[in-house]
Amino acid sequence: MSAGARPTLRDVATQAGVSPAIASRVLNADPTVRVREETRERIQGVAKDMGYVPHSVARSLRGARTGAIGLVMHGLDSPINVDVLAGAQAACARAGYVTLLADAEQLAGDHSQLSAFLARGRLDGVILHSGYGEEDRLLEAITSSVPAVLVNSEDGRPVPTVRVDDAAAARLATEHLIELGHREIAYIAGPEGSQTSDRREAGYRDTLARHDLGGAVDVVHAGWSAGAGTTAVHELLRRPTLPTGLVVANAVAASGVLSAFRDAGLAVPGQVSVITIHDSWFLQHLSVALTAVRLPLQVLGATAADLLIDTIEGRSPVRDVAITEPAPELVLRRSTGPTSRR
Amino acid sequence: MSAGARPTLRDVATQAGVSPAIASRVLNADPTVRVREETRERIQGVAKDMGYVPHSVARSLRGARTGAIGLVMHGLDSPINVDVLAGAQAACARAGYVTLLADAEQLAGDHSQLSAFLARGRLDGVILHSGYGEEDRLLEAITSSVPAVLVNSEDGRPVPTVRVDDAAAARLATEHLIELGHREIAYIAGPEGSQTSDRREAGYRDTLARHDLGGAVDVVHAGWSAGAGTTAVHELLRRPTLPTGLVVANAVAASGVLSAFRDAGLAVPGQVSVITIHDSWFLQHLSVALTAVRLPLQVLGATAADLLIDTIEGRSPVRDVAITEPAPELVLRRSTGPTSRR
């Protein structure tokens, strides 16, 4: 397009016959500056004609801000986590921030990547959505250099956390199975030690208890992957009797659960009903279209971003947030039905 | 952790009793500088003790480089695209670059997001993996400000492109169906105008022709989404006879294809065999475990990153690359079988 190098502020100012100082203020719409309307227009015209684009590096060297937020994520192989990422990314973009993406595991494992990511002046803040394993290693490094917000993390952190209403989602799922007549309902949990899974478990236990089924509590620990779901089913199949209903903590694991039942020749929902937490496009294409409780994952990411941005821009006190709006919602498909046993 | 603000280079130099100039050279291992071993050690010791971290912004203001690469992606709702992203991100990280993530559609639609992203000094280069719709709008803006590499893009661009071997993948898929005895094989294409889909179509046509089935060419245009796959099946079902084999251009669309057959009560592979291009974790959990041709998507992303980095660091001439290694590979599952018709 244009011939040479990009014009600098000085070029614009010279061309417009003013000092860089005035040019800067005019182009940034500094409300405290007074210039003649004519001068203002001349500067703006020249800037436009020359295709002036501010040099973000020079700008953030002087000011303290960089206009960049770091997104440290784990498990991008799961659409669930990608939804959170997409929500956060979009919210940052809307607020005028660019986003730096990093993989939590890589960052935790490679010190040079970590220091490149956290190099001074690179980021205004970080959103950390990590597996519970890497978190400790990363958290201190991050928070000692910039403000941070955690997503779906553990309690008791010295950093604000944003989370969805896990307990309510699990209550809704369990309630649904009970309404269909199920009395033997197991919970296929996430990995041992995950508080996200624990919160869902609490909702499941609550609901059973409220229906006087407290004695039927049945928790199988699995994980977040499809393979973990399959393994959990194999474990169930070794028992003399199978529960009639399953609440699975995660939609990806539930895929593995359904495949395992298919491979074992068990009918869903004929012999066992399955409901999961988190909705995604692939659920309706699984071996049995999977009934789920939809949680607002993109909203989760966006809320984390908004909270962080408020903090960065000094607008609000930082604190934990639980997202209750939109509320968890039942998405009925074909994997749940009336129990055939009593 | 430490009390005050982070130390600057000057702080380190002062503490070590040297000038910032020497400190900088020592800490960056400048080979042209000569210092006493004792001085070198003193500077390095002080830097370590004070927890000195270089200020990336100041550094890139002086030097030309920023150590950041932009990843402009589309369709993060598809695991296929996320694989490419993950590959590119990891390769950049390995090479010491941080990655800025942006959504192609958002960027194309919001001028202020675009200029924040492309602000001078923010990026050393961009990898663009966009739908064919937004590409034109973005491409000029991007290439006029930084080096770029396209992923799976159209031919004839003024920018180097990296792509997988689409034709070979489609040949492999088509060949597989022919070996199973199929003679009526349709190709469920991507969106009209997509050259990725066109290249796969060429491989499909090639293979039919080589088996004297050139007259049986049957292309149905769909899209990349599951819904598009479903729609394509509905179109097929309106015909008097159905092909016995289907090559679907994309794994997500193929999910919709399988669901449509299930809903229509047609057996896969009993009445129709389905094979798709691209492999992903969810394929084995679909209503019928889906046979696919695996393409190295992470390698695709990583290769694009490596190529861009070579360009940025002035190591290689920029040119188009087609990835042939690892070669497309057949992943047998349950959606293909011998034809029941002749």
Place this chain on the structure above:
DNA sequence: ACCGGCTGAACAATCGATTTCTCAGGAACT
């Protein structure tokens, strides 16, 4: 003694934008 050359390191300019002062000139007021 004097000069050339090497060693080890400091000086100062630079990158581009922001921002705090400062200041010239004219209007308004006494």
Place this chain on the structure above:
DNA sequence: AGTTCCTGAGAAATCGATTGTTCAGCCGGT
């Protein structure tokens, strides 16, 4: 006529690191 005040704008410092140039001392050679 002199003082004050406001308008409109410029000068210069600053952010932190990099790098081309310069320079003080010391050695050996003549």
